[in-house]
Amino acid sequence: MNMTPKNENCSTGQEPCSCETQAGPQPFPMHPGEDVVCCGSPVRPPSSTLERPGYRLWHFVxxxxxTPAGPVPRVKTSLARPDILATALARMSSFRNDYKVEPGLYCVGRPGPDSAVLVSANYKLSFDALRKELSGLDAWILVLDTRGINVWCAAxxxxxxxxxxxxxxxxxxxxEVVRHRNIILPQLSATGVSARDVEKGCGFSVTWGPVRARDIRGFIRAGMKAEFPMRRVTFTFAERLLLVPVELFLLIKPTMWALLAIFVLSGLGVGFFSFNAAWLRGFMAVCALGAGIFAGAVLVPALLPWLPGRAFSLKGAIAGLLGGAGVVLAFWGRARGLEDLALVLFAGVVSSYLAMNFTGATPFTSPSGVEKEMRRAIPLQAAALLATILAWVGASFAG
Amino acid sequence: MDTLRYLDNVATLHLDGEACVGCGECTLVCPHGVFEVNEHKAALVDLGGCMECGACANNCPASAITVSPGVGCAVYIIQTWIKGKERATCGGGECC
Structure with a gap:
């Protein structure tokens, strides 16, 4: 194999370069002692000595x-760029459905046989939330195989x-790794874990840690005791807004179907179907759809405590009807009476339904309550949707 | 969660005061402060705050607590209506 390219044209890309095909862990030395490369791009650093064939090393190790039980990865307690980018991706797409770390024992700092053992889920966001709170602490982290699902939902x-x-x-x-016989579980895992069964099954007693990883430090400092606020779930403005991108992402596909239905229904009229009407009237209906989605998937999460009523479908209906009224005002004079009614109703129905679905993302709605709400709301939503369609298509024939 | 309240008088949570041994485990695991222990007996101090997560019943050593646990998620509940409880899933990772 050539150690230097024979051909000067290699660097200009006119001729194939002999080292472009070079693969392997070691950089290919053009000139001994120099890190310069053929063909412009700098050589990547050599493989870490921690790497093993068949495995891929996480950047956080x-x-x-x-340890007596074999090698245990020591993980960083700060998040790096790939963690932050992937977190953003997980927060807004289906990327979150398969974003996990390998189950097993990890550690932070310099833990010994007396150090605390923190148990967590193997959803990467859960793992990151925990490790980033542990800087300066010496602890073991036992990651379970929760199939990449967060603590509470996995429980x-x-x-x-x-x-x-x-x-x-x-x-x-x-x-073999620790002398004591105690593990700290996140409080929210109690939904799935019986502490007594754990102790019976493996001899380790369970201490219920705080709800949030960011309280771990205070919990340990207080002698493994959680103050009352550490035991309570919150649903703050910021926590609610964090859920909006995924809610919107999940609406992409149903929205496509809604657009198709709007196009068809808007074009129907005395001349059977009018592309002109489908476009002009359809545009207004699409705006009402947008207002409904914005009200149900953005305004309701954001304004949850301030919207009137307890039932989410009611909160959503109010936000949506107001949004629909806004659309009517924006198109004032272009729509007829029946159409105005249909636009307002449409935004209200869309928003009410989406708000009702948001119950699944909140940490305080009981299934009994959601079912009760749905038994009342769904017939009303269906009736309102039917009235919307009748008014919308009827207006075209009446006109 | 004082500003965020859901429907009242719906939770299936029940505490058998006779059976309670006053260990206080329910006060540790409940995420909504539904229980308080006074004079070695647990009491329901905020039944309306219960979201039926099941953590208390799961960890009560005296089996004094019963609740019909589940996920308060509309997509899931619609599926239980259509497909039955066994085959229902949260559609497309909607809730959890």
Whole structure:
């Protein structure tokens, strides 16, 4: 193999360069001692000594520390650019459905046999939320296989459960790593975990940690005791807004169908179908749809405590009807009476339904309550949608 | 969660005061402060705050608490109506 390119044209791209095909862990030296490369792009750094064939090293692993149960990765307690970018992606798309770390034992700092053991889920956002709060602490992190689902939802689905805790305690060889027999579980995992079953199954007693990872430090400082606020779930303005992008993402597909239906229904009229009407009237209906989506998926989460009523469908209907009224004002004079009615109703129905669906993303709605609300709201929503369609198509024939 | 309240008088949560041993585990695991322990007995101090997550019943050593646990999610509930409770899922990762 040539150590230097024979051909001067290599660097200008006119001729194939002999080292372009070069692959492998070592940089290809053009001139010994120089890190310069053929063909412009700088050479990537050599593979880390931590890497092993068949595995891919996470960027957050600092090193592997030897323990009686084998090597355990020490992870960084700060988030890097790839973590932040992936978090943003997970917050706004289906990327979150398969974003996980490998289950098993990790550590931060320099933990020993007496250090605390924190148990977490293997959704990467859960793992990141925990490790970024642990700077300066020495602790073990036992990550369960919750199929990439966060702590509370995994507990609700029965994935974050006593048998899984027991399985991972045994699989990780935790009892060889620590002398004590206690593990700290996030409080919200109690939905799926029976502390007594864990102790019976593996001999480790359970201490209920705080709800939020950011309270871990205060919890440990207080002698493994959580103050009352640490035990309560919150749903602040910022926490609610964080959910909006995914709500909107999930609406892309249904919106496409709605657009098609709007186009068809708007074009129907005395001459059977008018493309002109489909376009002109359709545009108004699309604006009402947009107002309904904005009201139900953005305004309702944002203004949740301030919108009147307890039922989400009612909060959504109010926000949506106001949005629809805004659309009518914007098109004042262009729509007829029946059409005005249809536009307002349409935005109200869309918003009411989306707001009702938002119950699934909140941390305080009971299933009994949601079911009760739905039994009342869905017939009303269906009736309002039917009235919307009749008024919209009827206006075209009446006109 | 004092500013955010959902429907009252719907939660299926029930506490058997006779059976309660006053260990206080329910006050540790409840995310909405529904329980308080006074004089070695737990009491429901905010039934309306209950979201039926099931954490208390799951961890009550005396089996004094019963609740029909579940996910308060419209998509899931619609599916239980259509497909039945066993085959219902939260559609497309909508809620959790």
């Amino acid at each position: 600092e090193e592997f520390v030897e 609700g689905k029965g994935l974050f459960c006593a048998p899984e805790v027991i399985r991972m305690v045994k699989l990780s060889g935790l009892e």
